[in-house]
Amino acid sequence: MQLTLLGTGSADGWPNPWCECASCEWARAHEPRGQTAVLVDGRLLIDFGPDVPRAAARFGVSLAGLRHVLVGHAHPDHLGPEALMWRSWSTVAAEPLDVVAPPAALDVCRAFLRRWEGREPGGGESPLRLLPATAGEPIALGGPGDGEPGYLVRPVAARHGDAGIGPAVLYDLTAPDGARLLYGCDTAAPLPAPTLAALAGRAFDVVLLEENNGDRPGFGEHLDLPSFARLLTELRALGAVTASTTVLAVHLSHRNPPGDELARRLRDLGAQAPPDGTVLDVTPGGRTEPGAAPRAPGPTPPAPAPPPAPPPRRTLVTGGTRSGKSAQAEHRLLAEPDVVYVATGYPADGSDPDWSARVEAHRDRRPAGWSTVETLDLEPLLRTPGPPVLIDSISLWVAARLDEPDFEQSVHRLVEAWRGARRRVVAVTDEAGSGPVAPTPVGRRFVDRLGEVNARLAAESDEVWLSVAGLPLRLRPQS
Ligand SMILES: [Zn+2]
Numbered sequence: 001m002q003l004t005l006l007g008t009g010s011a012d013g014w015p016n017p018w019c020e021c022a023s024c025e026w027a028r029a030h031e032p033r034g035q036t037a038v039l040v041d042g043r044l045l046i047d048f049g050p051d052v053p054r055a056a057a058r059f060g061v062s063l064a065g066l067r068h069v070l071v072g073h074a075h076p077d078h079l080g081p082e083a084l085m086w087r088s089w090s091t092v093a094a095e096p097l098d099v100v101a102p103p104a105a106l107d108v109c110r111a112f113l114r115r116w117e118g119r120e121p122g123g124g125e126s127p128l129r130l131l132p133a134t135a136g137e138p139i140a141l142g143g144p145g146d147g148e149p150g151y152l153v154r155p156v157a158a159r160h161g162d163a164g165i166g167p168a169v170l171y172d173l174t175a176p177d178g179a180r181l182l183y184g185c186d187t188a189a190p191l192p193a194p195t196l197a198a199l200a201g202r203a204f205d206v207v208l209l210e211e212n213n214g215d216r217p218g219f220g221e222h223l224d225l226p227s228f229a230r231l232l233t234e235l236r237a238l239g240a241v242t243a244s245t246t247v248l249a250v251h252l253s254h255r256n257p258p259g260d261e262l263a264r265r266l267r268d269l270g271a272q273a274p275p276d277g278t279v280l281d282v283t284p285g286g287r288t289e290p291g292a293a294p295r296a297p298g299p300t301p302p303a304p305a306p307p308p309a310p311p312p313r314r315t316l317v318t319g320g321t322r323s324g325k326s327a328q329a330e331h332r333l334l335a336e337p338d339v340v341y342v343a344t345g346y347p348a349d350g351s352d353p354d355w356s357a358r359v360e361a362h363r364d365r366r367p368a369g370w371s372t373v374e375t376l377d378l379e380p381l382l383r384t385p386g387p388p389v390l391i392d393s394i395s396l397w398v399a400a401r402l403d404e405p406d407f408e409q410s411v412h413r414l415v416e417a418w419r420g421a422r423r424r425v426v427a428v429t430d431e432a433g434s435g436p437v438a439p440t441p442v443g444r445r446f447v448d449r450l451g452e453v454n455a456r457l458a459a460e461s462d463e464v465w466l467s468v469a470g471l472p473l474r475l476r477p478q479s
């Protein structure tokens with residue numbers, strides 16, 4: 001199966017043509033994305049928004065070989081029926097074309113063609129075959145009788161759509177060579193239970209999953225970065241996404257951080273967001289590789305990012321008070337199904353309302369599936385294999401241990417356990433000395449010791465990040 005990403009952007013594209021926010025300015029300068037659509041083997045197209053014809057031209061792709069078009073729902077960024085009229089003016093006007101879509105989307109096609117062509121699409125001599133897509137009812141397209149190998153299409157229900165457009169569907173597609181693709185666009189989470197049941201054990205080779213909302217949730221029925229991560233975790237638990245599945249984030253909008261930052265965030269989740277025009281060769285059960293140039297002459301397509309590397313074992317996130325360091329640390333583990341959150345601070349027992357409020361805010365932000373352990377005994381946790389550990393924070397650990405007579409020994413044991421960590425660990429710490437010099441001897445001693453501990457842990461870390469004003473700055477590795 002060969003995929004050509006004709007578009008990976010949201011309805012308004014990224015940049016939104018009217019918008020001058022920082023995210024749009026970055027996209028405009030570096031990586032503009034049009035409405036999401038993917039061409040499969042040059043024969044089958046999923047989603048057909050008004051950007052598609054121009055994207056095909058831009059990437060040197062002819063749509064003449066198209067025999068099947070799948071449309072997820074009737075929102076206009078997924079369905080531009082005028083292109084069907086333009087086809088009737090072309091060299092392939094008489095060739096058959098299947099349009100598979102929920103009934104409301106087929107109605108949009110019918111209404112347009114009736115008005116502009118004065119004829120009923122799908123009837124009489126029309127080359128168009130309009131096929132309703134209903135969740136749970138598989139459709140075989142092409143095949144031996146039609147002189148070409150066939151595709152098996154399994155529509156599943158999305159969490160998207162309303163009374164106006166009817167139910168939206170996602171597509172589980174099996175290509176003639178056996179490669180399996182999930183097209184998960186558009187949807188919010190959680191997916192309907194019958195959809196999750198239908199996707200269980202599918203072990204897709206490629207999953208295109210929408211991630212419209214980035215860090216600004218609440219727009220339409222879409223996924224944002226945290227719900228994208230949670231859904232991915234669920235699909236992994238179901239065996240729909242496996243270690244060899246290539247996960248592509250699509251339907252990307254300016255609600256996301258600038259693209260280089262988004263790429264890093266997605267890498268932490270085992271996903272990527274290759275640019276529009278990317279060609280991917282998919283081997284069933286194997287790896288997905290950058291594909292050959294498009295079939296027609298045209299500009300060289302951009303190469304996709306290499307498959308995500310395994311996550312780093314030891315990550316240290318340092319930063320000043322309220323710099324966003326805890327959130328940065330949590331982002332790294334959002335796609336992990338089980339995380340042990342280790343609180344080293346003193347418990348929120350109500351005696352200090354401000355402290356209780358901080359602890360509460362942190363707790364609310366963490367996914368429900370994470371377990372919490374309150375302990376200062378970090379060594380056994382680090383030395384035992386298990387799910388990833390998030391330690392928040394090293395500075396509170398230092399504060400609690402500072403007055404113990406064997407403090408130096410404790411630090412030594414902690415650094416040794418960190419070096420030999422048997423599981424993935426992300427630790428948060430405070431950047432020592434960012435504030436004024438402490439006015440008391442104990443305050444100065446705390447800052448001195450914390451600075452030493454941070455430096456020793458950083459020296460033994462695979463990745464070190466500094467959080468400043470909510471933004472991560474990578475200190476190690478440097479490139
Ligand atoms: Zn959309």
Ligand SMILES: [Zn+2]
Nearest residue numbers: 019021024254
């Ligand atoms: Zn914008």
Ligand SMILES: [Zn+2]
Nearest residue numbers: 073075160186
């Ligand atoms: Zn939509």
